[in-house]
Amino acid sequence: MERLPGGRRPRLVSSLGLGRRSWEVTLDEERGRLAWRDPRPPRRLRENCFVPISEIIAVEETEFNKKQRNIGRWQKMAKLHAFTVYYVKKARNHRWRCSDVTFWCVEEHLCNQWIQALKELLEMQKSRPKQLLVYINPYGGKRQGKRIYEQKVAPLFSLASISTDVVITEHANHAKDNLLEVNIYKYDGVVCVGGDGMFSEVMHGLIGRIQKDSGIDQNNPKASLVQCNIRIGIIPAGSTDCICYSTVGISDPVTSALHIIVGDCQPLDVSSVHHNNTFLKYSVSLLGYGFYGDILKDSEKKRWMGPMRYDYSGFKTFLSHHYYEGTIAYQPAKHTHGSPRDKESCRTGCHICKKSEKQLAEQNKEHGLKHEGGEEEWKVIKGKFLAINAVSMSCACPRSPKGLSPAAHLADGSADLILVRKCSRFDFLRYLVRHTNQDDQFDFPFVDVYRVKCFQFTSKLSEDNESNVMDIGKKRFGQFCRDHPACCCNIVNSTWNCDGETLDSSAIEVRVHCQLMKLFARGIEENCKDEAAHSQSSIEQLL
Ligand SMILES: Nc1ncnc2c1ncn2[C@@H]1O[C@H](COP(=O)(O)OP(=O)(O)OP(=O)(O)O)[C@@H](O)[C@H]1O
Numbered sequence: 001m002e003r004l005p006g007g008r009r010p011r012l013v014s015s016l017g018l019g020r021r022s023w024e025v026t027l028d029e030e031r032g033r034l035a036w037r038d039p040r041p042p043r044r045l046r047e048n049c050f051v052p053i054s055e056i057i058a059v060e061e062t063e064f065n066k067k068q069r070n071i072g073r074w075q076k077m078a079k080l081h082a083f084t085v086y087y088v089k090k091a092r093n094h095r096w097r098c099s100d101v102t103f104w105c106v107e108e109h110l111c112n113q114w115i116q117a118l119k120e121l122l123e124m125q126k127s128r129p130k131q132l133l134v135y136i137n138p139y140g141g142k143r144q145g146k147r148i149y150e151q152k153v154a155p156l157f158s159l160a161s162i163s164t165d166v167v168i169t170e171h172a173n174h175a176k177d178n179l180l181e182v183n184i185y186k187y188d189g190v191v192c193v194g195g196d197g198m199f200s201e202v203m204h205g206l207i208g209r210i211q212k213d214s215g216i217d218q219n220n221p222k223a224s225l226v227q228c229n230i231r232i233g234i235i236p237a238g239s240t241d242c243i244c245y246s247t248v249g250i251s252d253p254v255t256s257a258l259h260i261i262v263g264d265c266q267p268l269d270v271s272s273v274h275h276n277n278t279f280l281k282y283s284v285s286l287l288g289y290g291f292y293g294d295i296l297k298d299s300e301k302k303r304w305m306g307p308m309r310y311d312y313s314g315f316k317t318f319l320s321h322h323y324y325e326g327t328i329a330y331q332p333a334k335h336t337h338g339s340p341r342d343k344e345s346c347r348t349g350c351h352i353c354k355k356s357e358k359q360l361a362e363q364n365k366e367h368g369l370k371h372e373g374g375e376e377e378w379k380v381i382k383g384k385f386l387a388i389n390a391v392s393m394s395c396a397c398p399r400s401p402k403g404l405s406p407a408a409h410l411a412d413g414s415a416d417l418i419l420v421r422k423c424s425r426f427d428f429l430r431y432l433v434r435h436t437n438q439d440d441q442f443d444f445p446f447v448d449v450y451r452v453k454c455f456q457f458t459s460k461l462s463e464d465n466e467s468n469v470m471d472i473g474k475k476r477f478g479q480f481c482r483d484h485p486a487c488c489c490n491i492v493n494s495t496w497n498c499d500g501e502t503l504d505s506s507a508i509e510v511r512v513h514c515q516l517m518k519l520f521a522r523g524i525e526e527n528c529k530d531e532a533a534h535s536q537s538s539i540e541q542l543l
Pocket residue numbers: 136137138139140141142168169170171172173174193194195196197198199201237238239240241242307500
């Protein structure tokens with residue numbers, strides 16, 4: 001067997017046909033890649049083409065005549081044997097596609113040897129799912145969930161030999177309730193086809209189930225929740241698809257399906273929301289009071305408009321320019337070194353998230369399941385706010401490609417608390433516009449941002465109600481500021497937008513649970529076009 005530079009041994013090196021020519025093909029186990037090069041290439045194409053084994057989707061024996069181009073004299077001399085390698089090809093803007101390359105040779109046993117070696121290596125990729133439970137919301141976004149799954153995703157799962165149990169939901173909470181009953185432990189992951197709301201359902205079902213099975217009371221706001229190791233895959237088919245976009249870099253069903261197939265794993269922070277020792281919801285993206293809560297409340301009545309409802313309600317809410325009085329108390333996230341004003345964003349293999357992962361492992365070792373650090377200092381802020389947003393991740397989405405907090409981390413155990421104080425409509429518009437361009441949206445005197453591990457909010461209205469329950473006048477909802485009838489000060493409460501669902505209470509207590517769950521994703525990759533895909537495409541042009 002031939003040796004590679006440095007004396008390393010490849011698993012297989014053969015001269016195989018690719019197109020009309022003979023190529024040197026190497027299965028380099030040590031570097032974890034399949035590489036092929038033309039032994040006598042033209043000068044401009046000296047580089048190797050390669051595919052990491054971790055990004056090979058499948059290997060199949062190929063019926064040669066059906067697939068191949070005319071390969072000249074070889075075809076006449078002998079029966080040829082061939083195999084096709086399907087692999088991930090990285091295109092621009094984090095988009096992944098399934099590409100393939102077919103190698104051929106005259107000896108049947110050599111062809112079989114290659115197929116077997118590649119299949120063995122794929123078998124060794126232990127993080128890949130074999131059995132998935134899939135929930136499809138047929139009514140999410142533009143109502144394309146079922147079609148997207150059947151046409152774009154199911155064929156890829158079948159190519160990768162993944163077996164699936166598919167449930168098409170018949171009503172809201174179908175997936176969530178189902179997850180509390182089925183044998184979830186026989187699956188390697190749960191896939192949701194839909195938007196953020198559908199993801200939220202599946203997440204609530206899974207986290208709720210794990211807590212139930214572990215005897216943890218979700219109503220206890222201080223409980224240490226048990227991590228959920230069954231990964232969730234998101235096939236985006238919703239209206240905002242913020243969670244998919246923020247964890248993959250694009251909302252594209254094929255890209256997400258490929259991340260599931262290769263068995264990616266991205267831990268995710270989850271915030272628990274309580275009111276008076278009662279569990280309300282979990283959140284992974286946006287918890288928004290004021291602007292985003294009002295948009296959501298208005299847009300729910302316009303579901304028939306599809307994704308456009310958010311533009312309509314967004315414009316209406318912007319014009320109404322309501323602000324709300326309340327008190328926020330928070331504990332700063334001292335365990336993490338990052339800041340919401342950092343220039344660097346959370347990317348694949350993020351060192352800040354890795355550090356939090358280590359801290360979490362140490363904490364679990366030292367304290368078992370007991371929660372720690374309850375009695376740290378609280379900071380209190382009172383004021384009038386147009387928006388109070390707490391985000392556990394950047395909340396990047398097609399509407400806002402860098403998100404509500406561009407430097408927020410997916411898995412650092414913290415959330416960014418953004419307070420937008422009362423300001424003019426013009427200033428608020430300037431703030432919003434900065435969500436769509438490269439300018440810093442926190443660089444305004446009326447915007448404050450803090451990295452926190454927990455916070456509480458009470459609206460002025462509920463404070464007043466609590467302090468003087470006899471004052472019936474103050475209890476009346478829908479009432480505007482009596483001191484300034486023409487101003488936009490609204491003494492009615494806003495609503496909390498929790499990942500696209502409304503909450504019933506305005507007074508809430510929120511705590512971030514570091515890396516409580518995992519996704520089939522790898523975070524957003526640094527924006528360089530993949531070397532392998534690049535060389536492959538230039539070779540395809542030449543063939
Ligand atoms: N069969 C169904 N009929 C009605 N509602 C459903 C059904 N299945 C799921 N749902 C509910 O529909 C809600 C919205 O779905 P989804 O999140 O998929 O789309 P969206 O709201 O358009 O997108 P986004 O959440 O990204 O803004 C979810 O909260 C889910 O509970």
